[in-house]
Amino acid sequence: MQHLPLFAQLKDRAVLVVGGGAVAERRVTLLREAGAAVTVVAPALSPRLTELAAAGLIHHVPEPYTGQPLEPYWLVVAATDDGAVNAAVAAAATAAKRFVNVVDDHALCTFVMPAIVDRSPVTIAIGSSGLSPVLARWIKGVVETVLPARLGALAELAGRWRQRVRSQIADPDERRHFWERVVTSAVAEHAFAGREADAERALDDALASWADDDAARRGEAYLVGAGPGGIDLITIRGRQLLASADVVLYDRLVSAELLRYARRDAELICVGKTPRRPSISQRQLNRLLVSLVKSGKRVCRLKGGDPFVFGRGGEELEALAEAGLKFQVVPGVSAAEGCAAYAGIPLTLRGVAHAVLFTTGHTRDDGQPIVGEFEAGRTLALYMGVAQYAEIAAALIAKGYPPETPAAVVESGTTDRQRVVRTVVGRLGEAQAALGITPPALLIVGETTRYADRYSWFAPSKVERFAEASIGDDARVSYRENSNKAAP
Template identity: 45%
Template sequence: MDYFPVFLKLNNKSVLLVGGGQVAARKARMLLDAGARLTIVTPETNAAVDALGKTRNVTIKRRRFRSSDIDGHWLVVSASNSPNVERDVALAAENARVFCNAVDDIANCSYITPAIVDRSPVVIAISSGGTAPVLARRIRTMIETQLPAALGDLAQLAARWRVKVAGTLTSFSSRLRFWEQVFDGRIAEAVYSGNSELGDELIAGLLDESAFGSESERGVAWLTGAGPGDPDLVTLKALRAMQSADVIVHDRLVSDRVLALARRDAERISVGKTPGCSKNSQAEINALLVKLVAEGKRVCRLKGGDPFIFGRGGEEAEALSEAGLPYIVIPGITAAAGCAASAGIPLTHRDASQSVVLLTGHGKDSIDKLDWDSLARDRQTLAVYMGVSRFPELMQKLTGHGRPLDTPVAIIERGTTPQERIVRGTLGQLPMLAKAHAIESPAILIIGEVARTEARSNQISNRDSRAERAYAEKSAIQRA
């Protein structure tokens, strides 16, 4: 982080503005909106600056800048459009230890002004560190479209009730849940529709319920799919759960990049299972979830992929249900869909595959119990989860039941991430491919004619970080 983000309270503070053109006028209006007392130094002014000079809190000195002009000011803005003046102002400010911003001249800035979304008292600042101000403005436009115009009114309602809520609800967790209900439900909707009086009535009722009822203290578990690895593939509903949870109980394969999306002060508990290790048995995980929810905690049980596809989410749901505890299932993009798409492999194709079968090479049900006659049929795609250590058995079972040795296969290791690796070959080569390329978990195996398909030349790969960055920048601009 090259710059420390900060909001300055400029109310009744003296600020120096150097310049008298259109840009200076725009900066002057923003500073005045923040309550600053403004001194403008410039030999020439336009009509907009002249008009501002007639208002209260603005003094215009019609002359060239002097180093002594810095004295007594809290902040300096230079908008002279003259490189020499910008340099002189910046040097004088530096010597006086006063922060200075030179508009569109990053070399002469000791601070930068961000693009802002103003829903006062809510203000959102966006900065590119001076490297791409147009991109920062594009991002601002994207955020503008997502925020209700009356968001500031909702913040003011919260300010009116903050002291009373703090005096009524004594625990931090109860206050946190109370405000989440305010901002996510009928109260917010009433304010957004322009009816702040109804918002006050509803918040009074909710406070009474929260003070005398136990509903707000109930725990809940969100059985949440984190997707196949790419943080951008986490669903919005999963993101809300991650940012609302008191505790994040996560698997080993949930990446740090995904965990970084979670609420920062949430407790994190790793219950990941390592192949061949008995630590963190499913029974222990079930008991942990029951314990945490029973204590009134909101728990995000975060799993790679989808919680109900080889994620044992069904077993955890049963444990919570038997304990009489509430839970919510939040689907995720399963590895077969996400990784195959990232590798350019369609799981179905009307010329090659009319069905998809998901199976696991790991778990309490041995692969010996699978219906291999059915799995060996052609014109279908097999997606094998957690099967790296059992590739030799998979090859023997499928070929032994009639699947041809030259059936195409694709092994996708760490799919959808920048570390994604794709190894292609045939079913008969499967054990050799895994060994020769040192395939490690997490990896998914795709078997069938669709595995012949490779990403088209214009499909951007997660493995190409430069292309990924270019795609992200292009997408940001297009969405704006």
């Protein structure tokens, strides 16, 4: 974050604009909408600024800027067409410790003017650190289409009722839960439609019934799939629940960028397990989850991939159900689906692979990896077990997989660190050691891994080979026949 977003209270406060042309006029208009007392220093004014000065709505100093004192002003704007004058204004403002905006020269700015979505009293500011005003305006247009035109009416209603709600709901977490329900209820719909009296009555009813609504006030758990790594692969519902949670219990592989979607005052607790290092046990985690929900907290259990695909989501749901607690489950893009898609490897492909099996590289009690019998036309997606790739390869061969069966390892899939290693089952252990493959990684075994070169789209420069030939032209997919030729 290059700039800290702030909202300035400028009502009746002095602001200086240096320049009297069209650009200065736009700045003056915006500042006046915020209630500022604007002084314009310029030899001449645009027609609109001339009208404002004549009406006494701005103060005009009809002279060029020559170093006039800036101490009386809260903010300064340099909006002339003379770069030397703008630089002098910026230098003087910096010396006087006044924030300054220099039009079209973000290097001299100590504050920038954002694109604004105005649903007063709700204001949304969108900035690009001065680098691309056009992009900021485009984002503004997107936001404008999403927000209700009368969003401000709901904010004003909440403001009128804020003290009354505070007096009746003393606990701050419970009070926030109440308002979260209000903004998605009939109260909001009435406000957006202009039915103010109906909105007032609905809010009165909601507050009156809150104390008796145990279901609304109880804690709840959200088991949310965070996706395979890329922060934009979490679902909309998952992001919504993450943003509303009081506590977030997150896995080790959940990125710090994704955790920024949580509330600033949310408690973030890492409960991830690290191989061969002390970690919280599943039983301890279950107890923590249950105790937090019982205390009335809304807890987001944020899991990599999908909660129900090697995520122990079922064990955590059982603990919640046994305790009689509320929960929701939000599916996520599984590691197998995400890594395969970003590596350009179809998990199934007509005429090449008709089935896919998800399994894990963790071993049984006797130390042997858990793998099934070889089945032609089936893709194997194997989670975890990177350190045991040599043992896994031996187990696969023992189950009938030919040593030359193509395989691919997707390391840190869907992130900017993604790497794809193509090899064969018989050389899998060697590839892991020679190329330094480390977790998190997903192993995919089967004929469709040969397509990683042709279909690679996300990070094609990071596809490596170890004892594996590149894909040939005869691996192209054709749907004119019932089967496709596997890549050589």
